[in-house]
Amino acid sequence: MIPNETTLAGKRILLIISGGIAAYKSLDLIRRLRERGAEVRPVMTAGAQQFVTPLAVGALSASHVFTDLFSREDEQDVGHIRLARDCNLVVVAPATADLMAKMAHGHADDLASTVLLATDRPVLAAPAMNPRMWMHPATRRNRATLAGDGIFFVGPAAGEMAESGEAGEGRMAEPLEIVAAIERLLVREERPLAGRKAIVTSGPTHEPIDPVRYIANRSSGKQGHAIAAALARLGAEVTLVSGPVTIPNPVGVRVVHVERAEEMRDAVLAALPADIAVMVAAVADWRVAATAGNKIKKRPGEAPQPLLLAENPDILKTVGHHASRPKLVIGFAAETENVADNGRTKLERKGADYILANDVSPSTGIMGGERNTVKLVGRDGTEDWPEMGKDEVAERLAALIAARLSV
Numbered sequence: 001m002i003p004n005e006t007t008l009a010g011k012r013i014l015l016i017i018s019g020g021i022a023a024y025k026s027l028d029l030i031r032r033l034r035e036r037g038a039e040v041r042p043v044m045t046a047g048a049q050q051f052v053t054p055l056a057v058g059a060l061s062a063s064h065v066f067t068d069l070f071s072r073e074d075e076q077d078v079g080h081i082r083l084a085r086d087c088n089l090v091v092v093a094p095a096t097a098d099l100m101a102k103m104a105h106g107h108a109d110d111l112a113s114t115v116l117l118a119t120d121r122p123v124l125a126a127p128a129m130n131p132r133m134w135m136h137p138a139t140r141r142n143r144a145t146l147a148g149d150g151i152f153f154v155g156p157a158a159g160e161m162a163e164s165g166e167a168g169e170g171r172m173a174e175p176l177e178i179v180a181a182i183e184r185l186l187v188r189e190e191r192p193l194a195g196r197k198a199i200v201t202s203g204p205t206h207e208p209i210d211p212v213r214y215i216a217n218r219s220s221g222k223q224g225h226a227i228a229a230a231l232a233r234l235g236a237e238v239t240l241v242s243g244p245v246t247i248p249n250p251v252g253v254r255v256v257h258v259e260r261a262e263e264m265r266d267a268v269l270a271a272l273p274a275d276i277a278v279m280v281a282a283v284a285d286w287r288v289a290a291t292a293g294n295k296i297k298k299r300p301g302e303a304p305q306p307l308l309l310a311e312n313p314d315i316l317k318t319v320g321h322h323a324s325r326p327k328l329v330i331g332f333a334a335e336t337e338n339v340a341d342n343g344r345t346k347l348e349r350k351g352a353d354y355i356l357a358n359d360v361s362p363s364t365g366i367m368g369g370e371r372n373t374v375k376l377v378g379r380d381g382t383e384d385w386p387e388m389g390k391d392e393v394a395e396r397l398a399a400l401i402a403a404r405l406s407v
């Protein structure tokens with residue numbers, strides 16, 4: 001298909017190329033961006049210049065190629081701070097493990113990392129590296145830190161690596177996928193949720209037994225926090241009601257920290273009215289009926305006292321049937337069997353528009369993990385989403401919400 005030549009007309013993209021074998025694909029990326037009318041200003045790391053030449057990058061982009069932080073001519077002409085800001089979007093493709101680590105830690109020891117630290121523009125990164133480098137806990141940490149800082153990601157994909165013949169996740173997204181992500185950020189979805197209010201719940205609840213013990217579950221809050229961040233990036237004013245989690249607050253979101261289900265319900269109701277409610281928290285179904293005022297003591301020779309439970313408020317159902325019901329009410333169903341059927345039953349009972357049902361059996365590693373496989377259960381059917389990172393699930397859901405509210 002001939003691309004729409006004007007989708008990126010008038011947009012200036014600062015393309016940072018770092019030193020990975022996938023740098024050769026950046027040449028095609030430049031061509032695709034220019035076909036759509038974008039102006040591309042390239043920055044290359046020293047590593048990148050080992051893989052593709054500034055001559056080729058300069059010829060394809062029809063632009064000066066910036067390589068040095070301490071270049072007297074470039075500094076007098078554009079200057080690194082202006083370079084960082086005089087664009088609509090910064091794209092890092094490929095983003096090496098090394099450059100991601102520098103970005104996550106705020107290093108600024110070459111032109112690329114300095115520009116990334118100095119920019120006030122949105123940043124989209126397309127990681128590319130060997131699967132073991134991608135799966136290394138250090139890279140996982142850096143990726144999570146960067147997502148929390150509001151950096152957008154596209155890919156990597158699974159497949160065979162160019163240099164080693166090894167297979168796994170780590171291949172840079174194809175140039176056209178990167179172009180699509182750029183278009184989503186710059187054209188089609190330019191803050192489509194501006195002026196909309198969203199409430200998101202996230203994490204587990206802790207239901208106290210006594211002052212030191214509680215009933216909890218394995219929810220980490222990663223999925224709910226990612227959804228709050230994704231909605232905020234699309235312009236929504238987001239209140240995130242979070243149970244006890246160990247992950248950082250997302251950027252650009254108002255966070256209310258709670259512990260118990262009843263506190264979570266109160267915080268959610270206090271945030272109404274809203275246009276969107278996404279109830280992701282794994283709220284405990286039951287609480288201890290009478291929390292002990294003092295630590296329950298173990299008495300030698302005495303059998304333990306049974307715990308009497310009381311039902312907790314059903315927050316999703318309360319919101320789904322509230323007089324100020326948000327236009328879109330979305331719930332999560334964490335299931336270990338009959339995932340789609342249970343999702344559909346829950347949709348009806350709770351008065352929700354969509355249920356994202358996922359299988360949280362221990363073998364899936366979803367609870368607490370980085371990835372998720374969900375079924376989107378709606379009033380007109382069920383969609384199976386492929387396995388994705390929790391950030392990608394969040395971005396896809398936020399895009400769906402924006403599309404639903406635009407009609």
Ligand SMILES: Cc1cc2nc3c(=O)[nH]c(=O)nc-3n(C[C@H](O)[C@H](O)[C@H](O)COP(=O)(O)O)c2cc1C
Nearest residue numbers: 018019020021022045047048096097098099128129
């Ligand atoms: C042949 C070869 C291929 C490489 N490919 C990658 C890669 O795909 N991804 C990556 O993160 N690093 C890769 N590296 C390692 C980086 O080049 C190295 O970490 C370098 O310091 C990155 O510098 P930069 O991040 O400043 O561009 C590769 C190295 C070699 C020698």
